[in-house]
Amino acid sequence: MSMLGRVTQQTVQASSLRNLQSNLSRMATLQAQMSSGTKLQLPSDDPSATSDVMRLNASARQLDQFGRNASDGTSWLTTIDTALSSTTTALQRARDLTVQGGNGAYGLTSRQALATEIAGIRDDLLKQANTTFLGRTVFAGTANTGAAYTVGTDASGNPTYTFNGVAGSSVQRQVGTDTQVRVDSDGAAVFGNGTSSVFATLDTIASTLNAGGDPTQYLSQLDGHLNAVTNEAASVGSRQRVLDASTADLTSASQTVKTQTSGLQDIDLAEVIMQLKSQEVAYQGALGATGRVLQPTLMDFLK
Known part of the structure; x- marks a missing residue:
């Protein structure tokens, strides 16, 4: 025969106080959830959900970084595209002037005026080749010299053009776990280097005009430089499309992560x-x- 435990007034009071404290604790938890908007106040509230939220937050930070990289890369490529567009226009003008200079009807004064304009185009192309973005030269790879090209003189006093880029280097931006995009351009491939540079070609055309010679013999060299600029512009456009597609994917992935995080921690x-x-x-x-x-x-x- 079992015996009943003795129930005292103190036992009843203690039990009542425990229940009262339990009710107050649950109410405090609900009030904290309502004020914070999240149901995960402490990791112990739901260890599994907390772990998932931490993983999703890490993914969100990574996606945000990829997004910033893509935005920065777009700015680099936009800067390069603008410089290439200006370069193309200048070279087409130089070609027109070269063709005009081959006209035997032009006198010495007219030819000198053409040579002066050609020299001005050369200076403008040097400015385009030394284009920078946030202090970085966009045509010199990872070089930090401040200018992709420097102008000097040889023993005869003729101008020289030295490319300062680091051979084989490139500026890359990580825009996905397995996706990198080059955001600079190889100045040597676009403008040439030394005596094979577009600047040297324009100097030669100007000198020929001043000397009364036929500058049209250098049209093939000008066309070669124009093709190099056009090819690089096409490459820049292709890389920009990759960045645009990556940006769209990152936006979608970021929204998915936010939705999943909200489902785990946000309250109804x-x-x-x-x-x-x-x-x-x-x-x-x-x-x-x-x-x-x-x-x-x-x-x-x-x-």
């Missing part, structure tokens, strides 16, 4: 409000019950 506000109201009713009932339990005094037992 309407549901939490209903639960809080229900818990408040339960808490008020517990307060009333506890008040009645704690009410008896010594005089009540002596009656």
Whole structure:
């Protein structure tokens, strides 16, 4: 035959206080969720969900970095494209002037004027070749000399053009886990180097005009430089399309990560409000019950 444990007033009071504290704790949890907007106040609230949220947050940070890289790469390529566009226009003008200079009807003064304009085009092309973005030369790879080309003179006093880029180097931007895009251009491939540079070719054309010679013999060299600029412009366009596609993919992936994170940690506000109201009713009932339990005094037992 089992025996019942003795229930004392102190036992009832202790039990009532525990229940009251439990109700208050649940209400405090719901209030914290409603004020913060998240149901994960502590890792212990849901260890599995917390782990998933941490993983998703890491993915979000990585996607944000890829997005910044893509934006920076777009700025580099836009800068290069603008320089190449200006270079193409200048070279086409230089070609027109060269053809005009081959006209035997032009006198010395007219030919000198053509040579002066050719020299001005050369200076403009040097400016385009030394284009920078945020202090970095866009046509010199990883070089930090500040200028892709420097102008000097040889022993005879003729100008020389030295390319300062680092051979085989390139500026890359990581825009995906397995995707890198080159965002600079090889100045030597676009403008040439030394005596084979477009600047030297224009100097030769100007000198020929001043000397009364036929500059059209250098049209093939000019066309070669024009083709090099056109080919690089096409390459820049191709790389820009890769960046555009990567940016669209990153935007979609970032939205997916945000949705998944929200599903794991964000509260359903309407549901939490209903639960809080229900818990408040339960808490008020517990307060009333506890008040009645704690009410008896010594005089009540002596009656």
